[in-house]
Amino acid sequence: MPGPIDYTKIRIVADPDTKEWWEATKQHRYLVRQCKDCEHKWFPPFPACSKCGSMNLTWMEIKGEGIIHSYVVIEQPILAAFVKAVPYLVAVIELPETREKDGSVTRVAGVLLDNEKDVAIGFRVRPEYEASNDPNMVIPRWKVTAKVPGAKRFDGTKFVPYEKLSQ
Numbered sequence: 210m211p212g213p214i215d216y217t218k219i220r221i222v223a224d225p226d227t228k229e230w231w232e233a234t235k236q237h238r239y240l241v242r243q244c245k246d247c248e249h250k251w252f253p254p255f256p257a258c259s260k261c262g263s264m265n266l267t268w269m270e271i272k273g274e275g276i277i278h279s280y281v282v283i284e285q286p287i288l289a290a291f292v293k294a295v296p297y298l299v300a301v302i303e304l305p306e307t308r309e310k311d312g313s314v315t316r317v318a319g320v321l322l323d324n325e326k327d328v329a330i331g332f333r334v335r336p337e338y339e340a341s342n343d344p345n346m347v348i349p350r351w352k353v354t355a356k357v358p359g360a361k362r363f364d365g366t367k368f369v370p371y372e373k374l375s376q
């Protein structure tokens with residue numbers, strides 16, 4: 210598992226667009242923005258729908274069962290808060306619960322709790338809610354919940370099934 214994030218070195222201030230989202234994470238609930246007019250979903254919660262321009266918005270609560278779409282390994286911390294966390298992984302995570310009529314899904318970026326050897330593209334993840342020094346800021350991290358057969362990793366030259374790399 211990566212080292213700890215030093216949340217005392219990050220200041221997060223909720224604004225009118227994110228206030229409800231931060232309230233939900235305190236209750237270990239995951240929200241994505243949803244347009245009331247066209248049902249498009251997205252995150253982070255920009256104040257207007259990117260599909261139809263509407264500002265008539267709501268939230269959709271999901272379990273957060275996601276699929277790793279891609280990831281990078283962070284070796285150099287760009288913020289002081291992450292000095293002890295390296296190396297850690299940031300993943301692009303697909304959220305199938307948000308699937309729309311045209312097949313598109315919302316993707317979010319997430320900091321994983323797993324080491325690189327336990328991660329592959331296609332693995333399933335869920336948020337785990339991490340307390341910070343600020344009781345109003347509970348941060349979702351993501352953890353692998355299932356290693357899916359056929360999931361792939363990059364071996365330096367090509368993508369290969371996870372099973373072959375972990376033998």
Ligand SMILES: [Zn+2]
Pocket residue numbers: 244245246247248249258259260261262263
């Ligand atoms: Zn819309």
